[in-house]
Amino acid sequence: MDVESTLVSAFPIVLLIWMMTKKHALPSxxxxxxTALLVAVIQLFYFxxxxxxxxxxVISGVLSVLTPISIIAGAILLNRVLAISGAEKVIGRWxxxxxxxxxAQLMIIGWAFAFMLEGASGFGTPAAIAAPMLIGLxxxxxxxAIFALVMNSVPVSFGAVGTPIWFGFEGLNLTSEQLLSVSSQxxxxxxxAAFIVPVLxxxxxxxxxxxxxxxxxxxxSILSCTLPYYALANWNYEFPSLLGGAIGLVLSVVLAKADIGLNAAEHDVPKGDSPPFREVLIAVLPLILLMVILIxxxxxxxxIKGLLINTQAWLSMDFVGGHLGVSPSLVISFDNILSTSVxxxxxxxxxxxxxxxxxxxxISIPLLKMTGRQVAExxxxxxxxxxxxxxSLAGALVMVNLMMLGAEKSPILLIANAFADVTGNSWSLFAALLGALGSFFSGSATVSNLTFGGIQQSIAEQVGLSTTLILALQSAGxxxxNMxxxxxxxxxxxxxxxxxxxxFIIKKTIIPMLAYALVAALVGVVLASHG
Structure with a gap:
């Protein structure tokens, strides 16, 4: 192991964590x-x-901001429409x-509803929709914010109709039986982990x-989502979160309405009268439409999915900086940036x-009868x-791109290999943490699996552990x-x-993340002993 290169690689990350968690923390x-500038200096002069x-x-990283920032903007806009129009208050009364x-409110919205949203879409959609609803209550x-981040973890392995599994591990040449084994484990x-995550x-x-x-x-409420989630994962890796969340949402509402397992708290007040059905239907219709369209x-x-992601060339143009293309599905691509493979x-x-x-x-603007002034607001x-x-996102994505530069000598792979060298055949205790490191860097469970899946597979083969188990730990990690x-x-x-x-949020969410990691490690040890 090249200790010097590994320490140099890790330094920007340590500095970033310190800057964002010290007493007078710097904003992101x-x-x-x-941090991105420091990584650039290290790449240029050290590597x-x-x-x-x-x-x-750098150009690719800045352009990549368009994906998260457009999703954030869309989520904020819908939230503002619901709030300004008064629909949010109607939903709260209901x-x-x-x-x-x-x-009950937190488990229905922050757990079961968010669980289902993650299964349908991913992309941070659950927190974008569920969190503002809780603020409205x-x-x-x-x-x-902290609650939503911690909750949006268990369903993520099968988020966006299983994308982290079927796409995240697609380059590993796994058989369908192996992929299903990864899904099940x-x-x-x-x-x-779900027994402690919602409680924390x-x-x-x-x-x-x-x-x-x-x-x-x-x-x-936990089991109403996770039991069907686990059952489904044994034969399919696309729908565990989506269907598990949908079943859990219905059961959680039924349980809450019947007061099963609930005890009145000191600050509880008598239930209010439900708004008229038509009023509730109009208020929730935007969210129903959102879910239906996502699914x-x-x-x-x-x-329909195939029509939206068609990358076949339609319009294209070559110029000095690269190749720009637009597909019939309006997939915009910028290839060979600055005559490179990026x-x-x-x-x-x-x-x-x-x-x-x-x-x-x-659709909601006329449906909710918003005025021009409200729409402008x-x-x-x-x-x-x-x-x-x-x-902030530009800095994060540029940093990630530069950290992954250098193939097997890239800073991010040097850090990963250092983990493996230190742990040896005890790797199953730590494999989930490498998966978490990938999400911390990239903001995506899918990207984490794409980045570290090959390393995890290689480590498993080197130290004699079950490949499917280590990949399952990667996926859970x-x-x-996400937290x-x-x-x-x-x-x-x-x-x-x-x-x-x-x-401040990182300092809070890292505690339940480490608890999650401990559970994953213990379950991994048990599964390894029975493998």
Missing amino acids: HIALPI QSAGRLMAAN LDSISTNAV GFTPLNV TALINLF ALKFVVSWHLIRRNLVFILL VTRISQLG GWSYKTLYVPALIPFMLVVL AFFETGRRIKLPFV AAMG VCINNIIAVSTILGINNKEG
Whole structure:
């Protein structure tokens, strides 16, 4: 192991964490560009990377901001439309009529509903939709941000109709039986982690006293999602989160309405009267449309997904800086940036910005009878909120691109290999942490699996561990890394209007992430002993 190169590679990450978590923390829009600049200096002068290749990766990183920032903008815009039109208040009154118990509201919206959204879309959509709904019910924004980040972990392994599994591991030449084994073991690890993750998440919003009084409902709500999730994962890796969340949402609402496992808390008030059915239907219709459109556009068998991601050349143009292309599905691609192998693309119709967010907004404006002034206010607030996050995300994505530069000698792979060298055949105890590291860097469980799947497979073969088990730990780790992922923290903070709290949030979310990692390690040891 090249100790010097590994320490040099790790230094920017250590510095970033320190800058964002120290007493007088730097905001992400300052800390992340500084870190990206430092990584660039190290790549240029220490690793002696080619300047042209570095510049191409910087351009690709900045352009890649379009994906998360457009999703964030769409989510904020829909949230502002619901809030300004009054639909959010109607939904809040309706939820109060189901249960005024804070735990019931948090589990229904923050756990089961978000679970289903993650299964349909991914891309940070669950926090973007569920978190503002909880704010509308009177919960504190900062606490909700932490809660939403922690909750959005268990379903992530099968998010966006299983993309982290079937796409994340597609380059590993796994048989269908092996891929299904990875799916099953991933779900089992996450099933056990789910017994503690929602409880730890709830602690950020309500007291231990309230959690204990409603523990039966919490456990029933957890199992209503995770049992079908695990059952489905044994024969399919596309629908565990989507269908598990849908089943769990229905069962959680039924349990709450029947007060099963719930105990009145000191601050509970008598249930309010439910708004008229028509009023509730109109208020929730944008969210129903959002879910329906997400599901219809994500399931390959329906044929619409293929129409939205068609990359066949339609219009193209070569110029000095590279090759620009547009497909019939409006997939914009920029290849051979600065005459290198670096490229970038944006799936205009598939990324959930225009479809479904903007589409649902345009339908909602007349549906909710908004005035021109209200519409202008919603768009103005959206634009105001995304300025600084754009800078933060640009810094993060440029940093990631540069950290991955250098093939087997790239900083990110040097860090990963250092983990493997130190742990040896005890790797199953730590494999999930490498998956989490990938999500921390990239903001995506899919990218984490793409980046580290090959390394995990290689380590498993070197030390004699089950390949499918180590890949399952990678997958579970990539999901738990969502809690501390900088991109996700920036996104949910922006949507909720929280400023300069990214470091504080990381310090809070890393605790449940480590608890998750401990569960994954223990389950991994048990599975390895029975392998």
